Amino acid sequence: MSAPSHIARENGRKGGRPKGSKASHTLQIQWAKKQLIKTYIENIRPINKALIDKALTGDIAAIRELNDRVYGKASQPIEGSLMGNVNITFDKTFNVSSDTSR
Numbered sequence: 043m044s045a046p047s048h049i050a051r052e053n054g055r056k057g058g059r060p061k062g063s064k065a066s067h068t069l070q071i072q073w074a075k076k077q078l079i080k081t082y083i084e085n086i087r088p089i090n091k092a093l094i095d096k097a098l099t100g101d102i103a104a105i106r107e108l109n110d111r112v113y114g115k116a117s118q119p120i121e122g123s124l125m126g127n128v129n130i131t132f133d134k135t136f137n138v139s140s141d142t143s144r
Contacts, residue, residue: 093107093108094108
């Protein structure tokens, strides 16, 4: 039977991976990500050309993707009902009220 991992071994070290080292699956994922990025960079022009060609045929998803890449994604509006007064501060303070009787 081996000693519990929380008990120091003969060399004074506790069991387990050394502090700061990465698990093997983490290293494999990082390597795969680097390979994917490298492949993408090598093929960026044909990928973009294919996307543009699809957009020119009227493919809505391709048009939306190009617009998002060029102009950035549109911010999503915040919806909901307010109960009472809410102060929202930007450069100026605006008082928003759910009271519609004014």
